[in-house]
Every structure is written in structure tokens, then in C-alpha cells.
Amino acid sequence: MEEREERLSQERIMEIRYRWSAGPYLGRFLAELRDKGKFYVVRCPGCERFLLPPRIVCSTCYTRIPEYPDGWIALSGRGILLDWQRVIYPQMDPETGEVRDEPFLHGTFRLDHDLLFVHYLGPADLDEGRLQEGMKVEMVMKPQEQREGKVTDIHYFRIVED
Amino acid sequence: MAIRPAIVGVGQTYHRSKRPDVNIGELCTEAVRAALEDAKLPPEKIGAFVVGNMELFEGRYMQDMWQADFVGAVGKPLIRVTTGGTTGGTLASVAFEHVASGMFDLVMAVGFEKQSEGDTRAGLKTVADPLWNRWQTTGAIGYFARVATFYIKETGAPEDAGSRVRLRLARHAARNPHAHLRMDLESVDQVMKFPYLIPPLRQSDMCPASEGACAIIVASEETARKLPRKPVWVDDWTSVHKEMVYVRGGRHSTADLEMAADRLFRRNGIREPMKDISVAEIYAPATWAELEWLEAYGFCEKGDAWKLEEKGQFHFDGPFPVNPSGGVVCTNPIGATGLIRVAECALQLRGDAGEHQITRKPTRGFSTAWGGSGWTVAHLLSADGL
Numbered sequence: 001m002e003e004r005e006e007r008l009s010q011e012r013i014m015e016i017r018y019r020w021s022a023g024p025y026l027g028r029f030l031a032e033l034r035d036k037g038k039f040y041v042v043r044c045p046g047c048e049r050f051l052l053p054p055r056i057v058c059s060t061c062y063t064r065i066p067e068y069p070d071g072w073i074a075l076s077g078r079g080i081l082l083d084w085q086r087v088i089y090p091q092m093d094p095e096t097g098e099v100r101d102e103p104f105l106h107g108t109f110r111l112d113h114d115l116l117f118v119h120y121l122g123p124a125d126l127d128e129g130r131l132q133e134g135m136k137v138e139m140v141m142k143p144q145e146q147r148e149g150k151v152t153d154i155h156y157f158r159i160v161e162d
Numbered sequence: 163m164a165i166r167p168a169i170v171g172v173g174q175t176y177h178r179s180k181r182p183d184v185n186i187g188e189l190c191t192e193a194v195r196a197a198l199e200d201a202k203l204p205p206e207k208i209g210a211f212v213v214g215n216m217e218l219f220e221g222r223y224m225q226d227m228w229q230a231d232f233v234g235a236v237g238k239p240l241i242r243v244t245t246g247g248t249t250g251g252t253l254a255s256v257a258f259e260h261v262a263s264g265m266f267d268l269v270m271a272v273g274f275e276k277q278s279e280g281d282t283r284a285g286l287k288t289v290a291d292p293l294w295n296r297w298q299t300t301g302a303i304g305y306f307a308r309v310a311t312f313y314i315k316e317t318g319a320p321e322d323a324g325s326r327v328r329l330r331l332a333r334h335a336a337r338n339p340h341a342h343l344r345m346d347l348e349s350v351d352q353v354m355k356f357p358y359l360i361p362p363l364r365q366s367d368m369c370p371a372s373e374g375a376c377a378i379i380v381a382s383e384e385t386a387r388k389l390p391r392k393p394v395w396v397d398d399w400t401s402v403h404k405e406m407v408y409v410r411g412g413r414h415s416t417a418d419l420e421m422a423a424d425r426l427f428r429r430n431g432i433r434e435p436m437k438d439i440s441v442a443e444i445y446a447p448a449t450w451a452e453l454e455w456l457e458a459y460g461f462c463e464k465g466d467a468w469k470l471e472e473k474g475q476f477h478f479d480g481p482f483p484v485n486p487s488g489g490v491v492c493t494n495p496i497g498a499t500g501l502i503r504v505a506e507c508a509l510q511l512r513g514d515a516g517e518h519q520i521t522r523k524p525t526r527g528f529s530t531a532w533g534g535s536g537w538t539v540a541h542l543l544s545a546d547g548l
Contacts, residue, residue, distance in 0.1 A: 007182040014221065022293050030293065052408065053294060059405045085307055087300055089359045094287040094296045106298060116409075118298055152297055 022149075025054040028068045033154070034147040038074045039139065041115060045071065050113045077139035079111040081159070084121060084131055095152075109137050109157055122156035136160050167261040168386035168393035169543070170268075170379050171201025172505035177342035177374035177493045180278045186220065187232035190274050193375035193498075194233050197270065201379045202390045208379065209266040211240040212256045214249040214273050215497030218285040233272050233377075246289070247533020248401070249273060250376065250500025251445065254529075255399045255539060257380045267385045273498035274375035282371055282496075289534060291407060300360070303368060305535055306448035307360035312414045313454045314362060317465035324367045325353035326471050327449035328491065334478050335488025337517035340502075342372040342493040367491070369447040374495035376502045394508040397526075397542045400425050404536035416458035422530070422538040423459035430542055432526075435461050436482045439542075440524050441510045443503040445531045447490050456484065459528070483520040486510065500531025504541055511545040 022030060025042075032038045042054035046063025054072060057064055065071070084107045090099045105121040105128070122140060125131065137157040147153040173196025175181075181189060190213075198205055213229045222228060226242030229235075245252040250273040257271040283301055290296040300307075313319055329350055335341035347353055356366035386393035402425075404418040423435070432438045442461070446452035453467040461482070462470055470476065478486035487506040490499055507527035509515040527543040 009182060018292070020292050026291075026293055055408065059407070083308075083311060085300070085304060085311075085360055087304065087360055089303065091300060092283055092287065094284075094290070094299050097284065106300070106304075118295070150297070151294060 023056070024067055025056055025065070029053045030149045030151070030153075032068075032074075033151070034149040037141045039077055039154075040068070040072045040074050041113065042066070042072045050115055052111075052115045052117065075112045075115070078160075079109040079117070079137055079157075081131065081135045081137050082108045082110050082116070082133060084108070084128070086128060107137070107157055119151075119154055120156040122158040125159045131159075136162060165262050165264050166383040167258045167380050167396040168383060169396065169504070169508040170381040170386050170389045170391050170393055171197045171203065172376075172378045172508050173197030173200055174340050174376040174498070174502060174505060175374040176340055177372040177495055179342070179371060179373065181276065181373045182278075186274065186276050186279075187228065189276060189373070189375050190229060190232045190272055190377075193274070193377040194270070194272060197377035197379050200391065203268070203379065205234040208234065208238070208268050208270045210238060210260050210269045211235040212243055212253050212260065212269065212271045213240060214243040214245075214253045215275055216246065216249060216285060217244045218288060219280045219282060219496070220276055221280050229272070233270065239266075244497075245533065245539075246537065247445070247447070247496060248500055248531040248537050248539045249497045249533070250502065251504070251529070251531025251539030251541070252401065253501050254378060254380075254504040254541060255401065257378065258396050258399055258541075261380050261382050264382075267382050269380045270377055271380065271501060272375065272377045273501040275495035275497040275499075276373045277371040277496070278373060294408060302447055303359050303363065306368065306451060307363040308414060309448060309454055310363045310367065310450035313450050317468060319453070319465075319468040321362055322350050322354055323453060323468040323471065324362070324364065324449035325350045326468075327452050328353050328366045330471070330477055331449070331485060331489050331492050334486050334518055335492035337478070338487050339516075340374075340493070341488040342374070343370050343488070344492070363448065363450070367449040369491045369494040372493050372495040374493070374498055376495075376498040376505055378501060378505050378508070392512050392546045394511045394527075395544045395546065397544050398426050398430055399539070399541040401537065401539040406534060406536040416454060418536050418538040419455050419458040419530075419532070420460070422540040423528075426528075426540055426542050427460065432542075435459065435528075439526045439528045440483075440522050441486065441507060441520050441527045442482070442484045443487060443489070443506045443510075443527065443529045444485060445490055445500055445503055446485075447494060447532075449491055452484065452489065452491075455532075459530075478518050479521040481522065483510075483522060486515065486518045486520055488518075500529075500539060503529035503531060504543070507541075507543050511543055
């Protein structure tokens with residue numbers, strides 16, 4: 001038998017711990033979401049557009065944005081469904097590195113002030129045949145004890161009847 | 163611009179999903195040697211180096227330090243450029259700027275990727291803010307499924323439009339010995355049998371994960387005229403960043419592509435891009451993006467690219483050849499991909515592209531790189547004697 005040349009390679013798995021600061025803007029947004037279920041945006045005093053999430057400067061006019069609560073506005077948590085994506089290929093969960101095999105739906109929602117936001121559609125709305133652009137949606141929070149100060153403290157958005 | 167740069171040599175490796183036969187340094191030497199041979203230059207003539215690859219992918223800190231030994235840069239100026247998907251395009255831009263500044267006469271740019279050594283999907287997911295929207299990233303596939311959805315919705319393109327792009331690019335790649343995916347495809351129906359990833363995006367609509375490297379040598383006008391290869395002139399280049407950090411998944415926009423092309427075309431008196439430019443090597447990681455972006459660059463009206471595709475407008479032997487190399491959906495060693503666009507454009511403008519040489523007279527070339535869902539780098543090149 002012909003001898004095959006060995007192509008040596010070696011494998012390591014590296015676990016690296018990160019801890020990211022949220023800062024006073026995104027931090028306050030997440031804390032309000034966690035503690036009161038409130039979803040805040042802030043209006044840029046320079047160009048008057050709404051910023052989601054609140055941040056220290058407007059990235060287009062570079063105006064300094066005031067800290068909470070000056071100019072901060074809580075949204076209603078209601079909006080309309082613009083489009084959705086059925087994710088059917090095995091997808092790595094970026095939070096854990098685990099692969100999630102089951103399909104899920106991401107929706108793009110138009111919230112108050114024309115702001116767009118992407119989140120999950122809820123378990124009752126996974127039947128794509130029923131979904132239509134323009135359907136009304138509302139934000140569903142996780143129970144208080146499960147909230148962690150993350151955007152996923154919002155459990156999902158669900159379709160609501162008119 | 164102070165000094166006019168020219169491309170005087172290009173080299174690339176062949177591309178596969180894995181190159182277990184070589185390590186990163188060895189892979190780079192293949193492209194470097196090919197570029198030096200093409201330019202007919204000894205390594206000691208190169209005055210400075212620009213090297214790059216994707217952050218995080220191969221998991222090495224100071225990749226530039228590692229690379230210096232293998233590209234011939236010990237004792238010479240070298241900087242690393244790592245701008246995500248645009249890395250290869252930025253490598254070219256920075257090499258052009260080195261020469262344009264007047265500080266260097268001969269500069270080499272080297273880009274590579276060896277994706278099997280790390281985890282590309284994990285690396286790409288770190289693009290999003292970990293405290294805002296990283297949890298919802300679905301990587302390149304999620305992004306391009308949205309591109310496909312919007313393109314169909316806004317232009318009325320049929321669901322097989324992406325498959326027609328794949329068919330053209332497969333035919334191009336079959337003629338290019340450096341291409342990675344050289345699929346034997348004969349009909350749109352055959353392409354339409356590939357499974358969905360996220361409807362309407364199919365597996366056949368996406369780029370592969372490739373391993374390979376590319377190098378180009380850039381010279382000042384004075385030096386370029388003394389070298390044996392026909393110089394390819396670098397007329398202009400730019401880059402555009404769109405507001406991205408907190409708007410991922412928001413309103414779909416091609417503003418970065420539009421601004422980059424518009425700026426280059428205006429500055430260079432290009433009024434009818436499809437007429438004034440003879441070849442485009444554009445960085446489109448998915449078939450649908452190629453259609454949408456040809457419109458965004460202003461080569462045709464919104465909603466017309468899929469119709470022109472059906473007419474064969476973009477074939478290498480057609481009136482406006484797009485990605486005669488087979489493009490990014492056939493070959494994508496990310497850190498080298500943008501540089502391959504420049505190198506392939508240069509080969510076309512020299513008339514040295516071999517089997518995939520365009521039949522149209524090569525005059526001006528347009529190459530781009532794209533990444534991060536909102537950055538575009540674009541270059542405008544021209545043939546000698548134009």
C-alpha cells in the first residue's frame with residue numbers, strides 16, 4: 001500500500017471570559033426594561049430623530065445626547081409586523097455557542113415614531129401561513145424573576161387582533 | 163493625488179475549503195511568490211508591506227508579526243489592515259496610498275484566510291453589540307436572506323433570479339483555475355434543486371468558506387513604466403461607512419454602495435457606468451446581492467439587473483462582464499477576497515485573464531469590497547494606453 005503523508009494539525013478549545021460595560025445610556029435602557037418593562041428611546045436635540053437604543057451621541061449629526069430622563073420617551077410596546085424570517089438552518093446561539101436546531105421566526109416590527117426593531121415572534125405565531133405584513137403586534141415581557149437586564153428580557157412580540 | 167500608483171504584479175493561490183497541506187505562513191508565500199514572478203521582481207525590491215486577514219478567525223494576536231517572516235518583510239515597514247469583509251479591498255487602498263504619498267516606490271499587499279483553523283460563524287457573530295443585538299444575529303445567511311426577500315418584493319424578480327446568477331458565475335469559475343467552487347451546472351432548474359437556508363435564499367445562493375491568499379504589487383508611475391508588465395493604472399478609490407452599530411436588522415439600505423460608486427464615478431467623469439467601465443469584479447457574497455448591488459452602484463436602473471441577467475448581459479463574453487472570475491459566491495477566502503477583486507480586474511485590463519478573459523475591449527475596471535453589513539470599498543482602475 002502506498003504510504004500517505006501525514007498532515008499534522010492540532011486542536012484546542014479556548015474559553016475566554018468577557019465582561020462588557022453597558023454605560024449610562026444602554027445601561028439605563030436595559031435597567032428600565034428589566035425593572036419596569038419600559039422601552040425607552042431618546043430624541044436627538046440636534047436633528048430631532050429618535051434613537052433606539054439611547055446612546056451618547058447621534059451618529060449622523062454628532063450632537064451630544066442628554067442622559068435619562070431628559071428627552072427620553074417610553075414607547076407603547078405596540079407596533080406592526082413588517083416582515084419576518086424563518087430561520088431553518090441550524091443556528092449557533094451567539095449567547096451560548098450552542099447550536100439550536102429547531103426553526104424560529106424573527107420579525108421586524110415598526111414601533112412608535114417609525115422605529116424598527118427586530119425580535120422573536122411568539123410561540124402562538126409560528127404558523128407562517130397566517131402572518132401578514134401590517135399585522136398589529138405587542139411586546140411581551142418575561143416574568144419579573146426571569147429578567148436579567150438584557151434585550152431578551154422581552155420574551156417576544158405577539159400578534160394582537162384589531 | 164501626488165503620485166499615480168499602478169498595479170505591476172498579481173498572484174493568488176488556488177482555493178479550497180481546507181488547505182491542510184500548509185500552515186498560514188506557507189499559504190502566504192504561495193501568493194507572494196506568484197506576485198513577484200508576475201512582476202518579475204526580486205523580493206528585496208519591495209519597500210513596504212500591507213498585510214491582512216479577518217480578526218478572530220484564526221485566533222492569533224499580532225498576525226502581522228507572524229506574517230512579516232513569510233511575506234519577506236523582515237526589517238521593512240509593514241502594517242496590518244483588518245477591516246472585516248472589506249479587508250482585501252482596504253489592503254489595496256492602503257498600498258495605493260503608500261505609493262501615492264511618495265514615500266514608497268514598490269509596495270506589496272497580501273491578504274489571506276484559513277477559515278478551517280477557527281470558527282467563521284462564531285467570529286462573524288461578534289460583529290454585533292453584545293449588549294444590544296448579538297443574541298439575534300443570524301450571520302451572513304440571515305442578512306442575505308433579507309436582501310433576497312427585499313429584492314423580490316421591490317423589483318418583482320422571479321424566485322429563480324438568484325439561481326441564474328449562480329449559473330453564470332459557475333460558468334465563469336469553470337474557466338478560472340484559481341476558483342474554489344467549480345460546479346458543473348447546466349440549467350437554472352438544476353440550481354433550483356438546492357435546499358433553502360432561509361427562504362427564499364438557497365444554499366446555492368451563498369458563497370463558500372474558502373482558504374487561500376492573494377498578493378498584489380503596487381508601483382509608482384515612474385517605476386511602473388520601467389517594469390516588464392503592462393501597468394494597470396489606479397485612477398481612484400474610496401470607502402464608505404454607513405450607520406450600523408445599533409441599526410442592524412433595521413431598514414434595509416444600500417446607501418454605502420450607492421455613495422461609494424457615485425463618488426468615484428463623479429470624480430472621474432463616468433456618466434454611463436456600463437459603457438464607460440468594461441469589467442466589474444464586485445464583492446457580493448450572495449447571488450441576490452449581486453443583482454441588488456449592480457443597481458445600487460448605478461450600473462442599471464432599480465429593478466433591471468435581474469432582467470439584464472436573463473438576457474446574458476453580465477456574462478464574461480457579454481456586453482457588461484460582471485465577475486468573470488466567478489466572483490465571491492464561487493471563492494471567498496475573506497481576508498483575501500477584496501484583494502482578489504482588484505487582482506482579477508488588473509488581469510482583465512492587462513488582457514492576461516486567460517480562459518475567462520472578457521471579450522469586450524478592456525478599458526476601465528471597477529472593483530469593490532464589502533463587509534459588516536454596511537461598509538464599501540471601491541476602486542477604479544484603467545488599462546495602459548487608454
